[in-house]
Amino acid sequence: xxxxxxxxxxxxxxxxxxxxxxxxxxxxxxxxxxxxxxxxxxxxxxxxxxxxxxxxxxxxxxxxxxxxxxxxxxxxxxxxxxxxxxxxxxxxxxxxxxxxxxxxxxxxxxxxxxxxxxxxxxxxxxxxxxxxxxxxxxxxxxxxxxxxxxxxxxxxxxxxxxxxxxxxxxxxxxxxxxxxxxxxxxxxxxxxxxxxxxxxxxxxxxxxxxxxxxxxxxxxxxxxxxxxxxxxxxxxxxxxxxxxxxxxxxxxxxxxxxxxxxxxxxxxxxxxxxxxxxxxxxxxxxxxxxxxxxxx
Amino acid sequence: xxxxxxxxxxxxxxxxxxxxxxxxxxxxxxxxxxxxxxxxxxxxxxxxxxxxxxxxxxxxxxxxxxxxxxxxxxxxxxxxxxxxxxxxxxxxxxxxxxxxxxxxxxxxxxxxxxxxxxxxxxxxxxxxxxxxxxxxxxxxxxxxxxxxxxxxxxxxxxxxxxxxxxxxxxxxxxxxxxxxxxxxxxxxxxxxxxxxxxxxxxxxxxxxxxxxxxxxxxxxxxxxxxxxxxxxxxxxxxxxxxxxxxxxxxxxxxxxxxxxxxxxxxxxxxxxxxxxxxxxxxxxxxxxxxxxxxxxxxxxxxxxxxxxxxxxxxxxxxxxx
Numbered sequence: 001x002x003x004x005x006x007x008x009x010x011x012x013x014x015x016x017x018x019x020x021x022x023x024x025x026x027x028x029x030x031x032x033x034x035x036x037x038x039x040x041x042x043x044x045x046x047x048x049x050x051x052x053x054x055x056x057x058x059x060x061x062x063x064x065x066x067x068x069x070x071x072x073x074x075x076x077x078x079x080x081x082x083x084x085x086x087x088x089x090x091x092x093x094x095x096x097x098x099x100x101x102x103x104x105x106x107x108x109x110x111x112x113x114x115x116x117x118x119x120x121x122x123x124x125x126x127x128x129x130x131x132x133x134x135x136x137x138x139x140x141x142x143x144x145x146x147x148x149x150x151x152x153x154x155x156x157x158x159x160x161x162x163x164x165x166x167x168x169x170x171x172x173x174x175x176x177x178x179x180x181x182x183x184x185x186x187x188x189x190x191x192x193x194x195x196x197x198x199x200x201x202x203x204x205x206x207x208x209x210x211x212x213x214x215x216x217x218x219x220x221x222x223x224x225x226x227x228x229x230x231x232x233x234x235x236x237x238x239x240x241x242x243x244x245x246x247x248x249x250x251x252x253x254x255x256x257x258x259x260x261x262x263x264x265x266x267x268x269x270x271x272x273x274x275x276x277x278x279x280x281x282x283x284x285x286x287x288x289x290x291x292x293x294x295x296x
Numbered sequence: 297x298x299x300x301x302x303x304x305x306x307x308x309x310x311x312x313x314x315x316x317x318x319x320x321x322x323x324x325x326x327x328x329x330x331x332x333x334x335x336x337x338x339x340x341x342x343x344x345x346x347x348x349x350x351x352x353x354x355x356x357x358x359x360x361x362x363x364x365x366x367x368x369x370x371x372x373x374x375x376x377x378x379x380x381x382x383x384x385x386x387x388x389x390x391x392x393x394x395x396x397x398x399x400x401x402x403x404x405x406x407x408x409x410x411x412x413x414x415x416x417x418x419x420x421x422x423x424x425x426x427x428x429x430x431x432x433x434x435x436x437x438x439x440x441x442x443x444x445x446x447x448x449x450x451x452x453x454x455x456x457x458x459x460x461x462x463x464x465x466x467x468x469x470x471x472x473x474x475x476x477x478x479x480x481x482x483x484x485x486x487x488x489x490x491x492x493x494x495x496x497x498x499x500x501x502x503x504x505x506x507x508x509x510x511x512x513x514x515x516x517x518x519x520x521x522x523x524x525x526x527x528x529x530x531x532x533x534x535x536x537x538x539x540x541x542x543x544x545x546x547x548x549x550x551x552x553x554x555x556x557x558x559x560x561x562x563x564x565x566x567x568x569x570x571x572x573x574x575x576x577x578x579x580x581x582x583x584x585x586x587x588x589x590x591x592x593x594x595x596x597x598x599x600x601x602x603x604x605x606x607x608x609x610x611x612x613x614x615x616x617x
Binding site for chain 1 (some may be wrong): 307308309310311312313314315317318319321322324325326327328329330331332333335336374394397399401407408409413415416417418419420421422423424425426427429430431432433435436437441443444446447450451452459467475479483484488507534535538539542543544547548559561563566569572573575580581582583586587590593
């Protein structure tokens with residue numbers, strides 16, 4: 001494939017141009033293929049959500065039918081196994097709280113380490129870097145046991161509070177602060193008599209808005225999609241989050257003759273909020289991923 | 297970026313105040329649970345029906361049990377590690393190939409691809425979609441009465457039991473992982489390629505190197521540190537594989553436990569019998585594997601960067617001759 005090669009103008013020959021055209025055409029064909037690959041399953045999901053159970057059993061098609069509203073009403077009102085609106089509300093409460101805590105406290109920690117000089121600062125920074133790689137799953141046993149011991153199982157607290165300490169978000173914030181928060185600003189605020197905490201909240205935070213927005217979205221999405229931890233903590237159906245409901249739906253799918261149109265609609269409802277947010281903010285999100293990649 | 301040189305002010309107590317919430321929560325919600333997970337792995341502690349067994353100190357008993365062959369002669373944890381790695385590989389290899397190709401296409405100054413933002417948006421989207429919903433979707437699409445089999449039947453083929461066959465089941469799980477992650481990897485690799493000194497490409501092209509030479513002699517060696525980082529983080533992520541196979545197989549790793557992953561194994565012990573001892577021992581095994589891999593990441597991030605660049609520069613110099 002063509003890498004970032006650079007051909008000085010004037011050295012281009014005719015055959016070069018022909019080759020160029022060919023590789024561009026091939027590239028676009030490949031990109032079209034990848035686009036179809038990425039979108040096809042969502043397309044099928046939407047199409048199937050517009051078909052009734054009978055239509056779904058009748059055969060395969062790529063053309064939408066007229067039962068979208070019908071399926072929506074059924075999926076929205078069905079409470080026999082799970083209640084999707086309830087699940088959306090539960091997931092939203094947890095994801096929104098977790099996202100706000102993660103973003104705010106990661107920025108605060110990064111600010112503390114960047115702006116102030118104190119004993120153990122280097123240790124604190126290295127500690128966070130080292131623990132960044134530890135997956136949450138390996139401490140799950142101790143975490144579940146602790147949650148049971150202090151009587152917080154089947155509540156949302158164990159899913160929200162740990163969000164305060166998110167090493168990878170801290171790391172991202174630290175890098176962003178280094179590149180876009182001059183210490184002079186902090187000193188100027190100090191000269192004006194601003195309290196340190198107030199400086200952070202009213203002067204530093206607004207300057208970090210782009211980074212905060214990106215991390216808010218990522219943290220929200222991660223929590224909204226999280227299945228492993230909530231499934232270990234939540235036991236009652238009324239408190240279940242969407243991924244738990246999906247897993248209930250899955251395990252019941254074989255045993256009861258469910259309405260498949262409704263099932264597809266439920267899947268669609270579970271993913272649609274994130275997809276809508278993404279469509280509006282995709283530019284910032286994709287840039288955010290790239291920024292996170294450029295390690296110091 | 298470098299205008300302000302570490303000119304910190306003497307308000308040191310505020311430093312502690314700002315970082316305290318993070319550390320307190322981390323210690324209580326992650327560090328203590330991590331240690332108590334290790335501690336638990338040396339105890340017999342589980343629920344058998346309504347009776348609670350233990351906790352009794354048993355030393356390395358849980359680990360011995362973990363690595364003892366069962367009645368049919370299989371060491372389950374090794375089988376599940378193999379399953380996890382196989383499904384990771386099946387997804388990661390096409391993922392790397394696609395991502396590398398896409399990253400090169402997007403960053404190529406000669407190709408000048410239009411609509412980049414659109415393509416990047418599209419390929420990244422599956423990464424944000426709920427893995428369990430994705431898995432559920434694929435389960436319904438590939439089920440015996442699903443659209444894929446309807447299509448096969450319509451074309452005169454026999455119904456394929458996708459989730460009853462080892463390799464189709466593993467393949468579908470790997471495919472979902474591939475679909476969810478290749479966009480993310482592409483963006484990371486693009487950032488890596490754009491960080492390469494452009495003058496190297498110019499020099500190579502002036503000296504008449506063709507695209508293939510440029511790729512193998514300049515792009516690839518200079519991209520090595522990021523490539524290694526991407527592969528190892530993907531491997532660490534792969535070891536945690538849970539949502540997709542858990543949903544698709546309803547937690548049993550069908551067919552014949554061939555899609556059972558390490559974390560599903562852990563989850564089975566933890567959620568059904570509250571077996572803190574055995575699940576603790578599995579956690580320690582996963583932790584050790586992850587720790588070894590992380591050390592590689594850390595090394596490549598700290599040292600690999602320089603040595604990789606030097607090596608690549610040497611190679612590049614040779615390549616252009």
